[in-house]
Amino acid sequence: MIDPKHLQHFAAVVGDDNIYSDKAHLLAYSYDATRERFEPDAVLFPRHEQDVSDILRYCDEHGIVIVPRGAGSGFTGGALPSHGGIVLAFEKHMNKILEIDMQNMVAVVQPGVINMDLQRAVEEVGLFYPPDPASQDYSTIGGNVSENAGGMRAAKYGITKDYVMAIRAVLPNGDVVKAGKRTIKDVAGYNIAGILIASEGTLAVTTEVTLKLIAKPKMTKTAMGVFPSVTEAMEAVYKTMASGVTPVAMEFLDNLTIRAVEQTFSKGLPVDAGAILVTDVDGNLEPDLDFQLAQIEKVFRENGCSDFVIAKDKAEAADLWFARRNASQSLAVYGSKKLNEDVTVPRSALPGLLEKFYAIAEKYDINIPCFGHTGDGNVHTNVMVDGKDPEQVKIGYKAIEEVFQATIDMGGTLSGEHGIGLAKAPYMGMAFTDEEMNLFKAIKKAFDPNNILNPNKMGLD
Amino acid sequence: MIDPKHLQHFAAVVGDDNIYSDKAHLLAYSYDATRERFEPDAVLFPRHEQDVSDILRYCDEHGIVIVPRGAGSGFTGGALPSHGGIVLAFEKHMNKILEIDMQNMVAVVQPGVINMDLQRAVEEVGLFYPPDPASQDYSTIGGNVSENAGGMRAAKYGITKDYVMAIRAVLPNGDVVKAGKRTIKDVAGYNIAGILIASEGTLAVTTEVTLKLIAKPKMTKTAMGVFPSVTEAMEAVYKTMASGVTPVAMEFLDNLTIRAVEQTFSKGLPVDAGAILVTDVDGNLEPDLDFQLAQIEKVFRENGCSDFVIAKDKAEAADLWFARRNASQSLAVYGSKKLNEDVTVPRSALPGLLEKFYAIAEKYDINIPCFGHTGDGNVHTNVMVDGKDPEQVKIGYKAIEEVFQATIDMGGTLSGEHGIGLAKAPYMGMAFTDEEMNLFKAIKKAFDPNNILNPNKMGLD
Missing domain, CATH: 3.30.465.10 (Uridine Diphospho-n-acetylenolpyruvylglucosamine Reductase; domain 3)
Structure with missing residues (x-):
């Protein structure tokens, strides 16, 4: 627990209205999207840069831990005060x-x-x-x-x-x-x-x-392609990009994800498809968009796409996007606990990567539905288990480890979007050599010699 | 001078064929585009990464300075061995x-x-x-x-x-x-x-x-606009970009530069123009390129452009580009010594920046012809003086200092392209606070605690 004299000091810096140290508020700032909980000693709302500077200088002099926090929407615990200390929050004042x-x-x-x-x-x-x-x-x-x-x-x-x-x-x-x-x-x-x-x-x-x-591009069009297998869909993804067209988005849902959305929302989705791809193109001229869509349809059809639909208006576009936008929440049908990762590989490795993930699922007799940003090789990989069964949870984490290893073996990264934080810190040694970790630590030390700023994250401690 | 035993060691690492320490070769590796000269003690041609690692580890242990070198085409001395030591060159082996x-x-x-x-x-x-x-x-x-x-x-x-x-x-x-x-x-x-x-x-x-x-975009088109004043041309630049069209290139020549090219090559350029802008647009469809060019012409004409020419073919495009491509060498008509800088400002500051530069020229009674990459706010600023007159050279450096100050005052940077190296190191204090310089030094130390790698550069020593 922090010495009360420090809290008095902080109250004097930011004003009484801009410090929380009561139980209810500390609880409110104790979590993020990982659902792990760590209570801070206080939450400060700096009014301006000078407050931030005064707070940090004081913390550095007194060895007080500081954790900056955005909306607390992170999936890896980056904003969690795992060592207590002060949470710095910007939503009250520094939000302009x-x-x-x-x-x-x-x-x-x-x-x-x-x-x-x-x-x-x-x-x-x-x-x-x-x-x-x-x-x-x-x-x-x-x-x-x-x-x-x-x-x-x-x-x-x-x-x-x-x-x-x-x-x-x-x-x-x-x-x-x-x-x-x-x-x-x-x-x-x-x-x-x-x-x-x-x-x-x-x-x-x-x-x-x-x-x-x-x-801002003047117009956007949406299309969807249905594929018999996930492998063919993944081939279509990288061949589209390599053909010279760059869609704004190129998102996929695998069969398990399609079924989950259909089971939850009954939208008439193709539940026997191996995968669907939803894509947006944009630009300033109608002929340019049509050119892009024609090229995409050509590559899709060459790679097994049976059904290619172009939305005629915004309502139809929203329909095509519905399954993708509701994929994440629908996966609850496969289990109460979702270990979701955001591994990313070079696009051409996608077909092989998904084959490996499904083999891991089969080995452990669990479901690993996948969806996500295939246009940039980023696969949201969801290891689904029964959260009330400790044995299942253990199996889930074993599967995750194999998911990471498969990703790294194929030239990919532990995280395309979510970061490392606390959640992926144990896996840093799989992805980086000792020499690389030493360099990270040297950089951390150059900026933060007393290790007061968000310590215990990214596997650096 | 380096201890000969070190040279023997390096020869054993890379092989006798891959080390130069004779006078002629040391001279050949003593300069870059700044025309300053510093001779290294030896030049090494590593065959592969392992050689680089072995060389660096040895240098680190023995406090031997290492300077990596590309083609030696830099304008700021980044590849110059200003403290002697070893030059590492990659053109013999690591060039694949x-x-x-x-x-x-x-x-x-x-x-x-x-x-x-x-x-x-x-x-x-x-x-x-x-x-x-x-x-x-x-x-x-x-x-x-x-x-x-x-x-x-x-x-x-x-x-x-x-x-x-x-x-x-x-x-x-x-x-x-x-x-x-x-x-x-x-x-x-x-x-x-x-x-x-x-x-x-x-x-x-x-x-x-x-x-x-x-x-690769399938097609490119080139156009040129002639403006009565440099101010109007600079207004046209940022208004074009803000109008939603992004040309590949948007290059300018001011009146002094136009006259210098005309004097040197007699191409029939508009020698009374305040400035000309040369621009390329690209894309995959003819209508898209025409749309972009129509938009550019509209903004140009709204900003005083009297003459707007679109090249009909590659030969005409090359003609339109001729003046820009030959601008740098033509400036010799204004003096034997060119102090050329590559300051960069936010695009909307270009009109005001050039006014300041011409005021500096007038104050010192010298010429400061300017040309360059206005599409990104990057102005090649050429302070021209008589290199044989020490008084003129001194005046030139005074003008340069004012050029930098004007740039920084307008939210710009000392260098958009050329880097700091040795040449701009004395001006780092104008652009960065002590706190910022301390951070740079801390980062340098984290990577290179013994300061063996390209020391004395970027104002860090």
Whole structure:
């Protein structure tokens, strides 16, 4: 437990209204989407960058642990105060869109801005912020930057890191640094913004982000292809991308996922299909979209696609997307506990990867339904078990380990989107050599010599 | 001078054929495009990654300085052995394109591969590697990564960092690390590749780079607009980009540059124009290109463009590009010494920036012709003086300092493309706070605690 004199100090810094240390509030800030719980000693709501700097400097001097938190929507425990200490939360004050610069096509935001609020604000003026994590309705830009959030549009538009032009951040010692500029090109000094992205709040606390915007494409069309086998669908994915067309999204559901959605919602889905692919294309001209769709249909049909449907309007497009958007929740039909991972492989490895996953499922007599962002090789892999049966849960974790090993063997990564946090920390040794882990630790030490900032994460301790 | 026993050791590692220590060769490796000269003690040509590791580990143990070198085409001295020591060169052995993976649209190359050789190889199979620094005919991918090279196509396609998916590198202690994957998404561990890019060979030695490729657009068209004033041209640049069209390139020449090219080559250029803009658009469909060109013409004409020409074929396109491609060499008409900088500002600051530059020129009674990549705010700023007159050279450097200050005041960067190296090291204090410089130094120390790798660069010593 933290010494009460520290809490008094923090109250003096941020004001009594901006510190919580009562049981109910500590509980509210003790969890994230992993459902693990760790209570902090207090929650602070900094009013501005100077507060963040004052808090960090004091914590550094007194060895107090600090955990920055966005919306708490992470799947790997990155925002959990696993060592207690102070949670820094930005939703009360540091939650403003500071500027939308139309001339340079840039937005400047505070960390607490919600992703979808930013998307809406820039679209109102004809601009576009592509990163769209599934958590977009509640996750914050600060959290998105810390985890390098992806989303469905990554196949064409990339991920958070591709849109971060500059970051203002406070180092653990209280120093404020600016990294990057409102320019496409900037090669003066080390790429600090580059290393802060995806650092999961372990190196510095972000206080302001400058994001690149692009012009909003004038139109989007949606299509769906039905495939007899998941292997054929996966072949169609990478062959489409390699054919010169880059769809905005190229999402898949495997047979188990299709059945789960159908069982839950009765939408008339093709329950005997090996897989379906749902895809969006966009652009500024009708002929361009039709050209893209024709190319996609050609590659799909060459790879076994029996049924190819193009949505005629928004309502039909929403229908085609329904199964994908409701995939995750529907999987409950296979078990009360879902161990969901977000492994990612080079696209051409997808067919082989899924074959391996199904072999693992068969070996352990469990279901591993898969869906996700195949356009960028990112497979949401769901190991389903009975959460009340400890033996089943143990088997589930064994299967996960094999899922990771198969992914790494095929040149993939433990995480395409969710990060490492606490949940994947035990697997870092599978993915990285001792030399690589030593380098991570040296970088952590360079930024945070006293290890006060989000310790115990990413397998660094 | 290095102890001969070290040279014997290195000869034993790489073989007698792969070490130079004779005067003629040391001279050949003593310079780069800055024309400064520093002789190394020896030049080594590692045969493979293991050689690099063995060399670095030995140097680290014995405190021997190592300077990795690409083609020596840099403008800031990044590859100069300013403290002597060993130059590591890759053009003899580590110069292979290891793989072009068409399925995943990725190339894997060694650091010594020449940029244009890679471009040609991937275009032969319908793919595209966009980064095109002016040095593309001789500069290497290793050098491009170290400097985060840009080029003309950055406005639409970004720069080297946007194409680096993974880097294999050797740390100063000899450890080999792999950073990144052949996947769009990878958020496991710190973004080591992100910090190695643009680190100017001060953190690690790159031994292999995995690069993202895209589908080659099927067609390109070129247009040129003539403007009465540079201010109107600069307004047209950022208004075009903000209108929703993203040209591949949007290059400008100011009046002084136009006159210099005309004086040198007599091509019938509009010598009374305030500026000309040359632009390329690309895509897969004729109507898409025409749509883009119509939009560009509209914005250009709204901003004072008197003459707008679209090239009818490749020969006419080459004609329109002639002035831009020959701008740099033509400037010799204004003086024997060219202090050329590559400052970059947010695009909307371009009109004001150029006004300031011309005011600086007037104040010192010198010429500062400007041209460059306005589509991304990157202005090649050429302070022209008589190199034989020490007083003029002194004035030139005073002007440069004011050029940098004006750039920084307008939210810009010391360097959009060339890096810091030795040449811009004295100006780092203008662009970065002490806190930021301390962070750079801490990162340098985390990678290279004994400061053996390219010391004395980037203002870090």
